[in-house]
Structures are given as structure tokens and as C-alpha cells.
Amino acid sequence: MKILVVEDDTMLRNAITSVLISEGYSVEDTGLGEEGLFLAEQGIYDVVVLDIMLPGMSGLEIVKELRKKDVLVPVLFLTAKDSVEDRVIGLNMGADDYLVKPFAVAELLARVKALLRRKGGDTEELLTYKKLSLNPKLQQASYEGMDMGLTPKEFELLEYLALNRERILTREQIFDRLWGYESESSYGIVDVYVHHIRKKMQTTGCEHFIRTVRGVGYMLKE
DSSP states (O other): OEEEEEOSOHHHHHHHHHHHHHTTOEEEEESOHHHHHHHHHTSOOSEEEEESSOSSSOHHHHHHHHHHTTOOOOEEEEESOOOHHHHHHHHHHTOSEEEESSOOHHHHHHHHHHHHHHHTOSOSSOEEETTEEEETTTTEEEETTEEOOOOHHHHHHHHHHHHTTTSOEEHHHHHHHHTOTTOSSOTHHHHHHHHHHHHHHHTTTOGGGEEEETTTEEEEOO
């Protein structure tokens, strides 16, 4: 699972990022509101942990823009404001949860996991689509019970498609999700991995599940 942390307090941001990474999440972070909006708009994150008071663009403005653009990533607001009115404003703007500073690490993790479960990620249960089955814990993918023998990175790519089933994902989204902005690889590596996955899916007869959207990217659809 991939999480974006937008928090201008450097010490707090580093602490949150460190804790989330120690729990096995992939994390990217920024202290700038505009950069946070840009990153969140890419649609590659499973949860955004977002401070309300940010330099430049506020967390409230970021969520408002995301929802206007139909970016429905779950958002956990972090704020020092604890009045009922402040919480109502944040939730009405489109946030999914609200955590008041200072907070316990255990509560932060619990709320992040709750949002991930609601979204459909962060679970050890099987992820299924038609007769396709993915086991996140074992990183195994099978079709009608036949294992495909995917590598960890191939499994990640197929899992990302499955989590966004019947929705087009651009090559850029897939690349940024799996390899990250700082990777020295090019977008072409996405096509290479899709090719490898399809070859392995041929053995089970489900290679047609990954559809190419020419000039755009890929989609998982029967």
C-alpha cells in the first residue's frame, strides 16, 4: 500500500513517515500544499495523511480540489483544531477521518488501517475478480486455482490493476506507483512487465483480462 504524507512540520512529518515505513507501507511526503495537491492528483496513493494548516494551499483547499476532480483517495486530516465545528467543516469538505494533534502512534496506525480496509486494501484476505484470485500475504496470483508464478513486482502490478478493476490506469500512474518518481527506469518498463504477466497468464487462459488502452495505459477487465 502507498501513502502520501503532507505535513509542514519537518520533525512530525519524518516521524509519521518513519512509523508508516516500519509498518511496511510505501511512503512519499512533502511539506508544501501545492506539491501535496499535485502528488495526490496522480491517483497512485491508497491514503493521504494531510495536515490542514499548510504554507500556501491549505489541507481544506487540497481536499476540495481533489474531490472536484473526482480523486476519491481516502484522506486523514491532521490538525491542532479540536472543536466539533472544525471537524464538521473538514469532513464536509470531503475528508474521511480527522485526527487531532498531539496523537498516539497507535491511533494514527489504527485510523490509516481503517481507511485502507474501507478502500479495499491492507488486508490479508484474498483479492478476487471473476475467477482471478490474488493472495497479498503470499503474493500469489491464480486463475481457477492454477498458480501463475508471478515475481513480487509482477504481483504488485497485477494487484494494482485488480484494486482498480475496470478502471483505466495510465502508464505514468502505474510507473509512479510501483517504481516511484525517483526511479531511473522509464515508463517503458511498465509495458515490459505487462508483457511478462500476460505470458504467465497464458498458461491459465486469462491473459485477456489485462486490456491495453492504446496511447493511455492498461485496465483489468474480463
